[in-house]
Amino acid sequence: MSDERIGFIGHVWKKAGSASVDLVGASLHVGDRIRIRGHNHEFEQFVESLEVNHVAREIGSPGELVAISVQEPVSERDEVWRISPHVP
Numbered sequence: 001m002s003d004e005r006i007g008f009i010g011h012v013w014k015k016a017g018s019a020s021v022d023l024v025g026a027s028l029h030v031g032d033r034i035r036i037r038g039h040n041h042e043f044e045q046f047v048e049s050l051e052v053n054h055v056a057r058e059i060g061s062p063g064e065l066v067a068i069s070v071q072e073p074v075s076e077r078d079e080v081w082r083i084s085p086h087v088p
Helices: none
Strands: 004-013 018-023 033-037 042-046 050-052 065-069 079-082
Touching: none
Parallel strands: none
Antiparallel strands: 004 018, 004 079, 018 065, 033 042, 033 079, 050 065
């Protein structure tokens, strides 16, 4: 398996350390490892929590706008990728 582009950053709430992700390619689960790529930055993190319309959920589906906590600064339109686990 390879990494999969699942969406992009929509709105950013800097003070809250969170951002919305517009899921266009696939679903997103709590516990997934993701990579966020922007113009001058790139980092990886685990999805620790996820909300849809201010309601905590375990899964966000394609076409939904989900909110996640982000560990580093992000910008609108940054790409969000799911990192596939390494299978020996």
